Amino acid sequence: MSKIILAHGEGGKLTREFIEEIIFPLFRNEPLKTLTDSAVLGKIKDGKIAFTTDAYLVSPIFFEGGDIGSLSISGTINDLCMCGASPLAISFALIVEEGFEIENLKKILKSAAVTAKKAGAIIATGDTKVLPKGKGDGVFIATSGVGVITKGRNISDDFIEEGDKIIVSGDIGRHGATIAAFRHNLKGKKLSSDCAPLNAIVDALFESGIKPKALHDPTRGGVATLLNETAKRTKLGIEIYEEKIPISKEVSAVCEVLGLDPLYLPCEGRFVGFFKPKDAEKAMLILKNFKSCKNCSIIGQTTKIRNKMFPVLIKTKMGSVRPVDELSGIQLPRIC
């Protein structure tokens, strides 16, 4: 059989075979193997539990630099490690449209498995449902993730103070630009999504004794929306410098052609971190050990709030200052 049929999601023989023959060899781990109603993870060492959930519907399902499988696992792990948590286990619910190629599904599952392994997490429980043809868009994935925040890794917006430095861990907008380019048939050799788990990078910071005050991943709404949300939560102002914001030539080119603003494009393998001024340069040195962070940059700092309605300001390359608003609605390509 080369395609998914409704019976794959009915819980009978086909479902069992699908799990045993396709899922198990890829997701291999002890809690999953028991096939009980819940995965039992065992005792947790000292620390707090972090718990997150997310759903993934991306079109195209396969893109340069990843696919919906790696995206779902990276996204879940990143949500955990943005709270300082080390990822432990992930649940993986697969909703597939009838008629989807099993070979393509295998590719997705494999990239999910590889991403989880790289990040040291297990996919401990899951579910498969099949939607009738025409009722879905290929594959949807819903995940949850559990992680542990060990002592000393408590991070939160509550710690952010005036004068803290803001670092982005790499060039921004890659994921959003890659998806937009694909949808508009723009081809560029070097353009690929930044989709990747961030936990190793976060671990490296903590292991070097540099504690970020807060970390956030600029997914939907991009860096601009993230900064606005943080400013509102902390009741502080934020000032950033356009010339310090790392944007690759490829992303700039896509934005130029389609009329998009990179500050609002989603990233899937970057974080925005808030650091004590004395830690910021040290943090940059640690980050630069990672290939994906070679363009990391201190893009600005927190300030006293000047205007509650517009807490985030940008100094443009031209020297003017203007507010940076959060994303309102969706960014659409220009038609003129």
Added chain:
Amino acid sequence: MGFLDSLDDPTASKNVIKEIVRLSSKLNKPFKIMEVCGTHTQTISRYGLRKLLPQNIVLISGPGCPVCVTASSYIEKAIALARKNYHITTFGDLMKVPSGTKSLEKEKAEGAQIDVVYSPLDALKIAKSSKSQIIFLAVGFETTIPAVCATIQKANEENIENFKILSAHKIIPPPLRILASDPELQIDGFICPGHVSVIIGSKVYNFLPSEFQKGCVVSGFTALDILTSIKILLEQKVNGKLGNINNYKRVVKENGNPFALELIEKFFEKEDAVWRGFGVIPKSGLKLKKEWEKFDGGLIDVNYDEPEDFKGCRCGDVLKGIIPPKDCPLMGKICTPSNPVGACMVSSEGSCAAYFKYERNSDV
């Protein structure tokens, strides 16, 4: 410095600003420049150029946003067609454009078959795999029209019978004539659109200096492009030599793109068209020629209400440059990008959207 960087070099821009300051000091009254294209408006807002320019340089946004100038009656007709079970395909920007209490977005949520496509060819693709009658909402200026022509050509070659367009295509020169001759506006110079000019060429604007004594310059879209274009207009004024300058030579040719122009000529003919804010402008719209009428969704007879624009909405005045977006009483209060009252707040090329996003707080 790479090619892209050189087009957006802050040091070069700062030098041009100095030159603009020097030139503008020679003028004894405000110098009014209209940037016709919505993407120019976006650049001006995004780089805060207004704040960097001397006070006597007044930049006014023009009608160059295709979604903004599309009349409400067009949206009403599209909704009426959707309600008659036609399958509507459209660029995303049109989805949110309000007409009274209705919008395509709301109709879709009610169950109408309406899909966002990224190009007219995608709409044709839907037609090929569907039994429904597909209608593509063909809005846009000369930039977009050739792609629609190519799609109709393909539909014809492949005998696709369930594909039609609802044309609201418009051409840019006719409203420029109206704006140039408006005694109230008194515009000194025009920054002419870049993308449109790729198709129609730069020399079509010769009438601005020769008939109306207005300077004009075709411009690209970086901050540096726009600043140098402003400088050129000022030089013309100061030296008393008004002309039509192509400041976007890296892509715009004097005669435009003859292949694209031939395609437009093959499929479309001019007709009078309604522009939001302007009313009817003679010979400013395009409809399919009779020989292509089997693709003309405009010929389908449907009843729809004459829409009423929201009370207090000043989109029309914004599009004509009579008021800046900030002077609309609805701006940022009940009219926002997530809940737009007027079309200028919907599209990223709309001047109200650009103002809302980048310039709302002028005190910072």
